[in-house]
Amino acid sequence: MSTQLQVVERCRVFLAEQQIAMGDAINIRHYTDWSNYKRIQPYAVLFPKNTEQVSQILSICNELKQAVVPQGGMTGVAGAGIANADEIVIALDKMHKIEEIDQYASTMTVQAGVTLEEVQNAARQAGLFFPVDVGGRGSCQIGGNIATNAGGLSVIRYGMMREHVLGIEVVLADGRVLNLMNKMIKNNAGYDLKQNFIGSEGTLGIVTRAVLKLSAPPSELSTCLCAFPDFLSAVHLLRRLQKNLTTPNAFEVMWDEYYQLSLSWMQNSSNPLTQSYPVYAIFDVEAPAESLENLLADMFETGEILDAVIAQNQAQAQQLWLIRETVPAEISSTGRPLCFDVSLPIGELGEFKEVCQARLDQHFPDLVSLFFGHIGDSNMHIILDLKHLPEDQLESVMTGIDEVVYGVVREFKGCISAEHGIGLLKRDYLHYSVDENTLNMMRQLKQLFDPNKILNPNKIFK
Incomplete structure (x- = not known):
């Protein structure tokens, strides 16, 4: 009897039949996460209903040295929730109180x-x-x-x-x-x-x-879309908001390639601004409309803002935010996205974008790279759609793109992951952002908490 089957049979003592899925009974959502990096059917998926059952499962797996992969909603994009065919998944779906x-x-x-x-x-x-x-x-x-x-x-x-x-x-x-x-x-x-x-x-x-x-709910928000001659002007607006009004609840920056593609995919939508511009920001802020208008007017005078629109109602605010949200949603549903989330000192993000895009264009001229993200917290996203690539070229192209993007991040002394984690996809580049002494301390923590290396093995580092 295989180790995996031994685990399952011992778990049948305290798990009901509907808490165990094997073979064709395993839902395909357990094969991969939103990265779609690999699609693998795990050996079995176990659905504990409480902490005691999680404890019992792990105790058995640890005794038998059986690898376990915890899974949640599988919305990650770094491959951290993907299990191999000889691994057992613990899914937390039934622990939802x-x-x-x-x-x-x-x-x-x-x-x-x-x-x-x-x-x-x-x-x-x-x-x-x-x-x-x-x-x-x-x-x-x-x-x-x-x-x-x-x-x-x-x-x-x-x-x-x-x-x-x-x-x-x-x-x-x-x-x-x-x-x-x-x-x-x-x-x-x-x-x-x-x-x-x-x-x-x-x-x-x-x-x-x-x-x-939990927090107190925010007061009524003003939603605004602004256009700028360059990236640093957008940063200057953020700092003016923080100094004279308050820190925005959200502050998202998009470059023109992203902005125009989003408009082309939005149904029955026209450009809310008068023309196209190099850089855009959409933000929500708790501030009186008059105060916000006065601040924007000052920056119009200096030429740091070229165009702007303030939503007059919730429907208009949602329409503005769709410009930011449409591209990732559309590529995720109809394409094959390759997503990056990196962080750098905020003042260097504009230069990073120019260098990174130039190198991607040089090495992959047939692919469009789109830059956007939570710039207010130094987080930039890059997304490319690989759906037109032949299947036999995907792996090599993805590796090549990784090397270009993370190589530029390394040059700028940034971080290869701002919010998506490391998982499988970024594991081989972690040393670009973390020095060897720190990596060794991470490995020592892993050894302390998981000496048999059964928990999500080969994620973050080998």
């Missing part, structure tokens, strides 16, 4: 399989606000958001997932349960062990429950 909303502490206690959208809606119904927001909100799960330290549109004002996790419950590779649940903002009792698991991509333990910090 919102256990408590504490109005006084402004916290929500949830199981790891609750989706981000469910958390957002529950907070809203309680008169509160959970600010982490990403495009896959309806599918991604809180456990995965924690495991990848999710970012999204609102990071510039509210911070990444790490800033919104007060406590977690996590199961270690050997089945031990760490109770790190906590509702207090101030808790200085020794090492803050939860930080080791936030952003660890399931390589150190499996998060099963969490205490999330």
Whole structure:
């Protein structure tokens, strides 16, 4: 009997038949994540209903030295949730309870399989606000958001997932349960062990429950689209907003190639501005309309803003945001996207874009590279559609593009991953952003928490 089958048979003692999927019973969504990097059917998918069952599964797997891959909503784009054919998946789908909303502490206690959208809606119904927001909100799960330290549109004002996790419950590779649940903002009792698991991509333990910090809902937002002669003018607007009004709830920059493609894909939509420009920014800000208009008028006078439109209602605001959101959604649904998320000092992002695009154009003249992203928090996204490439060329072209993009990131002393994690896709380039001493310390942490190397093996580093 194979090790994998031994695990499954021992798990049948405490898991119901519908909590075990094998062979054709495995839904194809467990084959790959949104990266579509590899499509592999795992040996089996187990669906625990509570922390105790996660603990029992891991205890058996650790004893038999069987590799395990935790999966959430599979909305990651770095391959961290992809399992090999000889690996067993632990899917958190059935752990989807919102256990408590504490109005006084402004916290929500949830199981790891609750989706981000469910958390957002529950907070809203309680008169509160959970600010982490990403495009896959309806599918991604809180456990995965924690495991990848999710970012999204609102990071510039509210911070990444790490800033919104007060406590977690996590199961270690050997089945031990760490109770790190906590509702207090101030808790200085020794090492803050939860930080080791936030952003660890399931390589150190499996998060099963969490205490999330909620915020007061934002006041009415003004949504604005501006056009600029260059990238640094967009940065100057951001700093003026922060100095004279407040930090925007979101601040997204797009270059013209991206902007024009988005307009061409939006149905029944025309350019809300008078013409095309080199660089655009769309942002939401809590500010009186008059104050915002005066600030923009000042920058019109200096020539730093060339054109602008302020949404007059929610429908117009949504239409403006569609310009930012259409391209990734369209390429994901109809193409074969290759996505990058990198970070650099904000003042160098414009120069980075020019250098990176020039090198991509030089080496891959038939591919269009699109630049955009959460520039306010130094995060740039690059997306290319590889759907027209022959299947036998995909791997070599993807590797070549990786080498170009991450090579430029290395030259600029930036980071190869701003918010998507490392997983499989960025593993071989991690040393571009992390020195050898730090990598060795990461490996020592892995050895401490998972000495048999059963948890999400070969993710982050080999």
